[in-house]
């Protein structure tokens with residue numbers, strides 16, 4: 090049996106789990122790969138912090154892997170964008186296969202890599218939804234379909250926080266602190282809670298589904314940090330669960346790409362994905378809805394995806410990086426944010442006095458926004474909280490209405506809006 094020599098750059102939680110997985114499941118891995126997968130070297134930033142169970146030779150110089158002609162596959166698990174991209178380019182220029190879990194780097198450079206790679210394989214199953222094989226499902230299993238939509242819960246940290254806030258009435262900051270302690274959050278947790286981590290992953294999926302080359306700055310991205318218990322109360326009252334959703338939807342010759350909090354009907358499968366778990370619903374024009382559920386973070390789950398790429402490479406049976414050999418879905422454009430349509434939930438804190446409601450409804454009416462449900466919560470210190478949902482409207486109208494509401498002297502603080510995804 091042939092040997093495949095592997096160099097791992099970044100032997101932290103996922104890197105260590107990858108080394109241990111290759112050892113512990115060696116028999117089935119070599120049987121499936123038709124090769125021995127051998128980790129020849131690892132590169133770490135700080136040798137003193139390495140897991141003591143990791144028995145591979147270590148160095149702190151990336152070139153010890155990139156310049157080693159015996160290494161067939163470079164596994165990049167260091168994170169970050171610029172240095173990781175340089176590593177990828179150098180590995181590919183030396184015809185080394187490249188495996189990465191780095192969604193941030195791929196969000197900016199996936200098309201660069203596809204162009205440079207030519208026939209050198211690139212694996213990135215671990216970059217989206219950790220242990221869920223969503224890349225292979227979308228790229229290979231569903232390749233006969235036009236993809237109608239993708240709706241994903243792609244960030245375990247946010248889902249953990251939202252689940253805790255919903256089920257246990259715990260504050261946002263307390264939930265975030267727990268998520269950090271449990272090791273779910275990114276080294277910069279701002280990327281989790283501002284929606285950027287989910288957006289990186291969505292852009293990767295959208296390239297496979299539609300061939301579109303969008304960057305984070307091209308799409309609607311909102312985080313979760315402004316949600317409060319009033320929003321959760323409204324959602325519960327009217328049969329919704331609040332999730333941070335990453336959405337790709339094809340309508341006509343446009344594709345909507347967006348990441349934001351969404352109220353989803355409690356009966357939908359995706360609303361049942363709780364805690365740190367991830368879930369993705371993909372609708373194909375022929376297959377209908379398919380659902381994927383599993384651990385989106387953590388050493389073993391992510392290593393499971395990394396090793397699946399290594400096995401595919403060892404078999405010499407890899408797919409084109411983004412799953413297409415010719416331009417896909419030609420003529421498809423990214424829908425401008427202002428044209429995206431939705432129903433909306435709005436929370437408005439107002440002075441509790443006569444005439445306030447009519448001022449609010451007239452601004453909504455002037456922007457063509459029709460109210461479906463309206464609740465007023467008990468006044469507190471002269472401030473009343475209005476919770477309302479609207480019929481279908483669009484981003485341009487809702488943003489104009491919120492900006493006009495902010496100008497009213499009876500408004501206590503900026504109204505907060507969550508989209509209702511139906």
Ligand code: HSE
Pocket residue numbers: 218219243244245246247273274275281286385386387
């Ligand atoms: N910080 C990410 C999450 C880890 O919470 O899902 C996996 O990408």
